[in-house]
Amino acid sequence: MCGIIGLHLRDPELHPMLGALLDDMLCGVSERGPDSVGVAVYGDERRNPPGHAAVSVLRAPGDLDVAVGGLLPGRPTVTATRVGDTTVLTAPVAAEALAAAITAAAPESLVVGRGDDLVVYKGVGHPSDLAVTYGLREVHGWQGLAHTRMATESAIIPEGCHPYSVGPNQCLVHNGSFSNHATVRRDLMRQGVSFDSENDSEVGARFVAACLAEGDDLEKALLRLGETFDGFYTLLVTTDEGFAVVRDEIACKPAVIAEHPRWVAMASEFRALADLPGIGEARVTEPDPGKVYTWQR
Amino acid sequence: MAALSRSEAEERVPQPVTVDLRETGVRALNAELHAPTAATYEVLNPLGAHSIAAGVNHEIDVHVRGNAGYFCAGMNQRGRIVVDGSAGNGVAENMMSGTVRVRGDASQSAGATGRGGLLVIEGRASMRCGISMKGIDIVVGGDIGAMGAFMAQAGRLVVCGDVGDGLGDSIYEARIYVRGSVGTLGADCVEKPMRDEHRAELAELLAAAGFEHSVDEFRRYGSGRTLYHFTSEHSGSY
Numbered sequence: 001m002c003g004i005i006g007l008h009l010r011d012p013e014l015h016p017m018l019g020a021l022l023d024d025m026l027c028g029v030s031e032r033g034p035d036s037v038g039v040a041v042y043g044d045e046r047r048n049p050p051g052h053a054a055v056s057v058l059r060a061p062g063d064l065d066v067a068v069g070g071l072l073p074g075r076p077t078v079t080a081t082r083v084g085d086t087t088v089l090t091a092p093v094a095a096e097a098l099a100a101a102i103t104a105a106a107p108e109s110l111v112v113g114r115g116d117d118l119v120v121y122k123g124v125g126h127p128s129d130l131a132v133t134y135g136l137r138e139v140h141g142w143q144g145l146a147h148t149r150m151a152t153e154s155a156i157i158p159e160g161c162h163p164y165s166v167g168p169n170q171c172l173v174h175n176g177s178f179s180n181h182a183t184v185r186r187d188l189m190r191q192g193v194s195f196d197s198e199n200d201s202e203v204g205a206r207f208v209a210a211c212l213a214e215g216d217d218l219e220k221a222l223l224r225l226g227e228t229f230d231g232f233y234t235l236l237v238t239t240d241e242g243f244a245v246v247r248d249e250i251a252c253k254p255a256v257i258a259e260h261p262r263w264v265a266m267a268s269e270f271r272a273l274a275d276l277p278g279i280g281e282a283r284v285t286e287p288d289p290g291k292v293y294t295w296q297r
Numbered sequence: 298m299a300a301l302s303r304s305e306a307e308e309r310v311p312q313p314v315t316v317d318l319r320e321t322g323v324r325a326l327n328a329e330l331h332a333p334t335a336a337t338y339e340v341l342n343p344l345g346a347h348s349i350a351a352g353v354n355h356e357i358d359v360h361v362r363g364n365a366g367y368f369c370a371g372m373n374q375r376g377r378i379v380v381d382g383s384a385g386n387g388v389a390e391n392m393m394s395g396t397v398r399v400r401g402d403a404s405q406s407a408g409a410t411g412r413g414g415l416l417v418i419e420g421r422a423s424m425r426c427g428i429s430m431k432g433i434d435i436v437v438g439g440d441i442g443a444m445g446a447f448m449a450q451a452g453r454l455v456v457c458g459d460v461g462d463g464l465g466d467s468i469y470e471a472r473i474y475v476r477g478s479v480g481t482l483g484a485d486c487v488e489k490p491m492r493d494e495h496r497a498e499l500a501e502l503l504a505a506a507g508f509e510h511s512v513d514e515f516r517r518y519g520s521g522r523t524l525y526h527f528t529s530e531h532s533g534s535y
Binding site for chain 2: 028256
């Protein structure tokens with residue numbers, strides 16, 4: 001099964017409420033995925049300060065911030081915050097430089113999110129517990145997404161938790177299963193792409209990241225994904241510019257989009273949208289199969 | 298449809314009973330609807346909850362004031378259920394009798410496997426509308442998505458708008474009436490002539506659903522009957 005929620009706030013007055021809105025939405029999809037929850041938040045300056053990068057890490061050793069600070073040019077201050085299974089490191093450097101220093105300092109750790117406007121949390125547990133662990137209700141920002149997982153393709157471990165954030169400020173969450181992911185994985189590996197997990201959804205995220213790196217926009221990247229992947233999927237992909245939703249041509253996996261002058265929201269089921277402000281006036285639709293829906297900031 | 302007996306009707310209170318789903322769970326609501334003490338119910342704040350008014354088996358009126366989740370009015374017998382909003386997957390699935398009216402849009406698999414009764418969707422319906430329908434009548438005011446009436450066995454599907462791809466794939470004996478365009482026809486679904494008996498039944502269905510279109514604006518589709526006779530002569534085709 002699995003549940004997806006995403007919220008893109010158009011009205012800056014709502015930005016301080018992002019976390020509370022996401023928390024309400026998360027309740028509506030918790031039954032669809034009680035195994036694990038991942039959250040990505042864009043634009044929370046308290047968690048990812050301006051001029052800083054934030055990199056999310058699993059299996060981080062206790063003194064990682066000190067070790068990473070020692071490896072970065074100019075020895076900047078690195079701050080580490082442990083949030084359940086995830087540790088978020090922030091430093092006034094580029095995201096890729098911080099991620100590289102983390103991997104060099106602690107090769108046993110795993111980078112699961114990186115960006116200068118993005119913070120990613122992953123963990124195993126029930127959505128209502130993890131929302132508290134992540135301090136979700138206190139989150140500010142302009143965009144967020146979350147995924148509740150009911151594992152079918154790989155183990156219930158933090159590494160198998162969505163979102164897959166494998167490019168700068170990018171996130172992908174997936175409801176469904178790709179059936180030819182092993183083939184696509186081998187093709188990508190031949191092109192030099194490396195993988196962190198056995199998860200089929202990671203292959204989708206790596207594919208999209210590779211397309212975006214080649215200069216595709218979100219719509220083109222997701223159309224290419226549709227030509228390359230077999231299987232069932234509803235995908236929500238976010239970047240620091242926007243928000244995209246696509247379903248496969250058979251469209252077995254559900255999705256509902258609601259559009260309001262103050263926000264755009266997407267969820268696996270309507271009940272996740274029921275408490276959004278002004279939902280009564282929103283245009284609620286079900287995305288057509290095979291069509292890419294995008295919203296830009 | 299079984300008429301409400303005098304004694305049964307007299308036991309029920311005439312005033313509508315209001316159930317607020319913010320305060321009362323769906324399970325308690327459905328328990329009341331399965332052994333009703335009133336003739337009419339108002340359901341407030343459905344908030345997309347699943348299985349609202351599923352399994353009704355009495356001649357009662359249920360008004361759902363808002364958007365319903367999956368399987369709303371599923372398995373309905375004899376009930377008259379109105380959703381003043383949209384409905385999620387499988388609205389009126391396996392309905393036996395009675396009526397279900399959705400004033401907004403319906404998600405996938407509306408009326409799936411339904412055996413009787415009338416499902417009216419005033420807005421649009423998504424994919425797989427009427428999948429495996431077995432006697433239900435479905436009237437949709439707007440468009441329906443792909444794979445409508447897939448493996449439909451009996452009943453009537455009326456679409457006042459356009460239809461997506463693969464209409465009536467592997468259809469048995471259901472009859473389909475479409476006012477707008479059809480994307481593609483599914484395997485063994487063919488256009489058929491409109492005879493007087495078809496115009497008459499279509500007029501009756503449109504009137505029951507409350508739509509005023511002329512029957513002359515519709516085309517009829519049904520089974521080519523080449524797929525479901527499994528004979529040894531066709532063994533190479535299976």
